[in-house]
Amino acid sequence: MSRETAYARMLDASAKLQWNIALILDAKALEAEKVRSWLCNHVSTDAYGVQQDQLKDSLIVHDQVIEVIEGLTKLNQGMTSVLRAALRHDQERGGGYYGGGFSLGDRDE
Known part of the structure; x- marks a missing residue:
């Protein structure tokens, strides 16, 4: 498998991962709205x-929200690293951000 094919697969996997994350976030938003209402x-x-008891329970909910945000931030940083690697490779080949660096076909070159 060529390097371009590997990068194209990496980007395809990243796009699929982003789609799945969007579905998860949609479900989380619905759940968060139910919790907010309750x-x-x-x-x-x-x-x-x-x-003091009310404050304690409020802080527990707040901590859970912060954990979700931290997890999403780490996930986003990982995905950004993948995209940076692909863009860096594309720029090294002289393709710029959008022009000519990748062959999106399935053939090995």
Whole structure:
């Protein structure tokens, strides 16, 4: 397999991964909306005897949201590295960002 074919496969895998991530994020957004609705309707000062307990539960939810954001950030950084490697290879061949560096066919050269 040629280097161009390997890079094309790498980019194809990256595009498929991005599509799957979009589907996951769509499901997460729906789940987050349900959680938000539940929290707005059920987490109030009336539900807690002590304000400290309400703050504690709010911080737990906040920490979970931060973990999701950190995970997405790491995933995005990894995907960016793949695209940078492919673009660097394309520029080294003189193709620029969009012109002529890749042969998208399935044949080995």
